[in-house]
Amino acid sequence: MTDNKPCKVCNFTRQKSYGLVVPSLDELKTKGCEFLGFSPAEPVTVVLEDDGTIVQDQAYFLCLPLNTKFMLLHQKEAWSPGRRMDGGTAWMARDSMLLEFDTVEVDTVDASSAAAPWWDLAQQLKQDLASIILMSEAHLQTLVDAPSPELASALGFQEKKAEDLQETLQRVLDRREEERQSKELLQLYLKAVAKEDGQQEEPSQEGAVDVEVDGMDVDSSSGFISRTLMVLKGKTSPETRLSTEDLQMVVSRGVEAMEQVLGWDRTRTSALLMACEAELTGRLQQVQEVQSIRSNAQRDISEQRAEDGEKTAARGSN
Template sequence: MEDENAQKVQKPFKICNNSREIRKGIVACSLEDLTSKVRDKLDLVSDNNFTVVLEADGTEIDDEEYFATLDPNTSLMVLTSNQKWSPPYPSCKLTKDNKDQVDDARGDELAGLVGRLKTNICHLSLLGGPELELLSDMDPESLADLTYPDKIFLDQLKEASGRFLCEKRQAQDALDLLRLYQEKEAAEEKAN
């Protein structure tokens, strides 16, 4: 088998994990060679099943014939167990003042924010008022058409961000009321 692989053309590939945080380079001459090297480079245990897909669109690479058609330096993604391919998202820009930004910048920020939340929805609870407001004001119809085909997720994200925003505002109102009460109490004690 090694003699056969030696005769095949070695091609370089770029591989990454599902989150695109780990990126490595691999040279392989066959799909079998690629999967073996992926397992080593990404420290995958031998019983761990994984799938190799095109990073650009998630097309699964599952046979030697398709592998042979890949160009050198093709970017590949490794998906383990129940991971799914997702498109690359623009970086999430969390800013304190969104009022001065133009609509295009807000659209990019919204797309990045939705992308990050789709990857890990737990981050929703960590967002501040401006980001929650941006999400609760979004139009799921237009975003679903342009970026994310999952309209149900977008509807649920809009509704959840609206609830979080309402709860944050209620908590802030309660804190403001408590502060006013304490100031009044302090003023009364000072007067006596």
């Protein structure tokens, strides 16, 4: 029987850490997920906390020294080096902390910032800005919602640069949401086509019911995916988070229909529709501009080829 092995386990932010005694790698995953509050149904990857080495072999797990610290990662989480303070400058930080506590006005913002969920993410970016590529949407949203002055201080940026970074992250989130919405609409369309081919006519049902298509809740009374309705009712520029197809659907419905769908008054609904229409117009203009550029490029290539052909023919005749 395999002896139990004392070790430690933490999440990717290192804010939660627990000591365990387990006999195997599988037991480490099971107990680690339980202690860290992970869902047992979600797959996790075990890595070494100090260097990110993936541990997936039982024999390698048993060869590791006692009290080794492991990190459990979800699918979209990535290992990053821990925040360490240089020994040559540690005294500066220590004296700075003592000075803050000695002052009459205690800077509680810095203390709360260090405990805020975005702090470790900011330190990851400070060490390696490219790590932003591996961050999940939840992590990106956390950075977007962070106070700009405090984020700038954590990154060592000017406040304007931190605000620009947050705007860029928001655009990344909007683009991902648009891609997801487009994919879901395509899946919904393909599912509807398959049902239509499989049966000529479905029995009608009275009243509005919610259906589920490929894991997506669809409100049959409005025709919108439930997630789309949540985006529409969002507080921050919902039109920028919708796909082009959803924008077309919203604009085509009109004010009265959208009033019933959203349960809003005429003024608020009209404002949302105007914003959606402006966003849709802007996107269509971008598509037209891209098509125009492409057409001009193809025409230039054709003209250049024709000109080269004439020159070749002229040289041949000489």
